[in-house]
Amino acid sequence: MTLVTADLAMSLDGFVAGTDVSLDNPGGHGGEPLFHWIHDLASWRERQGMTGGEENRDSDIMREWFDATGAVVMGRLMYDTGEKPWGDNPPFRAPVFVLTHRPAPSLVKQGGTSFTFVTDGIHSALEQAKAAAGGRNVDIAGGARTVQQFLRAGLVDELQLHVIPVLLGGGLRLFDHIGPDQRKLEVIRVVDTPRATHLKYRVLA
Numbered sequence: 001m002t003l004v005t006a007d008l009a010m011s012l013d014g015f016v017a018g019t020d021v022s023l024d025n026p027g028g029h030g031g032e033p034l035f036h037w038i039h040d041l042a043s044w045r046e047r048q049g050m051t052g053g054e055e056n057r058d059s060d061i062m063r064e065w066f067d068a069t070g071a072v073v074m075g076r077l078m079y080d081t082g083e084k085p086w087g088d089n090p091p092f093r094a095p096v097f098v099l100t101h102r103p104a105p106s107l108v109k110q111g112g113t114s115f116t117f118v119t120d121g122i123h124s125a126l127e128q129a130k131a132a133a134g135g136r137n138v139d140i141a142g143g144a145r146t147v148q149q150f151l152r153a154g155l156v157d158e159l160q161l162h163v164i165p166v167l168l169g170g171g172l173r174l175f176d177h178i179g180p181d182q183r184k185l186e187v188i189r190v191v192d193t194p195r196a197t198h199l200k201y202r203v204l205a
């Protein structure tokens, strides 16, 4: 069954990027600790076409995400800031649907990744992603403004947070603009490593 997931690294004080995110500063000022933890993981390196790296619980969790995800939805800023570093063979290896107000022609990259630009909203992006996911999960990859819309609309089935032991003190908050309604979540799994506390929740209706 296709689940809709969201999977993000977050500081202990709730930020998924630093301040002043821009094309020159994709993770924002001070946001580096959120992204460093994955770089030497074997599963992450494998997806970048590299060998080696650490095989550990963090790497297993990253591999689990790669294996389970059949299509991805992301916001245009995540795409614009990622486009260059991801290169010709992006790590997704799946169809990616980019929410945007600026139409652009679809792109087909190496390794199974394609980018389709969706201008008619989150429901359309999700419908297209589900149709393309081949029965695997659709992941709402980010950034914050994109995940917030899916949370607010009650469209996320599972939320995984990789809580990094750092207090950023400022930046882009994940849990703003998610609406006034109380949401209950059920803990599916907690994995604690020196790099991160990986919290996986089922979002209840």
Ligand SMILES: NC(=O)c1ccc[n+]([C@@H]2O[C@H](COP(=O)([O-])OP(=O)(O)OC[C@H]3O[C@@H](n4cnc5c(N)ncnc54)[C@H](OP(=O)(O)O)[C@@H]3O)[C@@H](O)[C@H]2O)c1
Binding pocket: 007, 008, 009, 010, 015, 016, 017, 018, 021, 026, 027, 028, 034, 074, 075, 076, 077, 078, 079, 081, 099, 100, 101, 102, 118, 119, 120, 121, 122, 141, 142, 143, 144, 145, 146, 147, 149, 172
């Ligand atoms: N910590 C993590 O795990 C993680 C994961 C992913 C991303 N990030 C970080 O998140 C940051 C980007 O997040 P963000 O919240 O600023 O931006 P974002 O969600 O990536 O993109 C927002 C943009 O997407 C487009 N968009 C979103 N919803 C739309 C809709 N319903 N209809 C049409 N267009 C829509 C709009 O772009 P246009 O109007 O320009 O078309 C909007 O300005 C980056 O710093 C990235 O590094 C962190």
